[in-house]
Amino acid sequence: MCVPLKALLVSLKTPSHCTKKLDQTLAQTIITGLIYTNKAWNTILRAYSKTNKPIQTLIIYNHFIQSNSIYPDNYTYPVIISASARLHCVPKGKETHARVVKVGVDSDLYVQNALIYFYGFTGLLRDARQVFDTMCGRDVTSWNTIIGCYGGKTSLRTEMMILFRGMVCEGVRADRITMVILLTVCGQSRGLEFGRVIHGYIVKMGMEYELNVENALLDFYIEMGRIHMAREIFDGMAEKDIVLWNSIIHGYVKEKRPEEALELLVYMENELVQPDETTIVSLLTACSSLSNLKCGRHIHRIVLRNNIKQDLFVQTALINMYFKCGGLEDAMIIFFKMKHKDVFTWTTTIEGLARSGFETKALKLFNQMEKQGTRPNEATFVSTLTACRQAGLVDDGCRLFKRMIEVYEIQPSIEHFTSLVELLSKAGLLHQAEEFISVIVPQERLIAYKTLLSACMSYSEINLGLKIADKLLHLGSLSNEVYVLLSNFYAEAGLWYKVEETRKAMKEFNMRKQTGVSYIELPSSRKLP
């Protein structure tokens, strides 16, 4: 291998911060015609495909096929096919498929596996299946790839299960990657039973205590809400890596058991395991849900002390934590210091400001966000509508609602509708509010009806109120609280016989009007870090 090429490969292995330089070196190498074997071309292509730059891979490939008297071979095509897949470039993949047939390497195992991946990844499941079904000598990668295809967007779990059985029947030994793929899909598609079958297989094949497999298993049980099972697996692991720690901590946060998540930090420190960015994000979320500022600051100090990289995730989680714990100024300091913000950063801050009573400021931030070119998403609009609702900004609320649908083509969710109904109701625009309720799917109308009925009471709109009360009663299986609201409304309207009826109905549901109780959180006596 010539010297410039070697230098190139060295620079390819270095992190991506010097890509510009790298591309120049490469261009020069290509122009000066120093790559004169297809093996060398393949080496470059492989290195490039690993840097997650499929477009570059294809550009280099174009140079390759233009060069005289050296040709791509069976080592080249898998890289090209995989790059086409990652680019979602169907024509390029199909073209390459045609080419491999033409040059006669279409029966190469690696080429075929790459083709399965390409078709599966681009959603052409039938084509993927055809390659898979017609090939002979399938190996474990072929099986993993086709199984992975079925676990994609469509998540055809039954199909996947049949394939897995087929694999076992053919005597192909599933490996740890098979297990990870299957468990991930089971977790995402709520396939508890199938996941348990996989767990059994793992034990039978002696794949327990393999970190990757056990981590996938742990995630699976966490996804299924089986934190106890996840903990059992966690405790049983002799060697724990950071991912395993992160998963179990995230599990407790997800299960709304933040104290236990924070407790794990202590164990982690005892075992001299350093938390990383992911750990920090989960721990900050735990502090947020506890509204424990002291604890949040402690985590922040860990970030500073351990030189943990303050990436977008960490910074956004910090902002969120400070808002939820009442550290508004700290939240804003971090926000303003950030050079690069994404939609999550903006949304967290907009929501935080809205919840802290700075609704106008929140809306200003939304405008800034749009000006800056960040596309708001569903959650961003939940936050902005919350701001409008709280401050009674009817015009802004309606404008934003319209903008969400017309400019950003976001389908309004129940939350958006409910917010808007509340905004209109509180402003006394009761009939408009009613119109919006009719767009909500019937089974989700409860909150909106409640809001509107309360508004009817405060605006003494008895006729509309009666209509809404009727609709509420038709929903059936109402809670205690709703019955109280109804009877209060009837009392307000002076319809005492209706009050009586409501109380009777309430009794029938075996409920009693409860004394008003509210709960406040006392500082935890438990020792937290």
Add this chain to the structure above:
DNA sequence: CTAGGGTTAG
């Protein structure tokens, strides 16, 4: 020399 999987924020 080539193909396939995985944790975190609103």
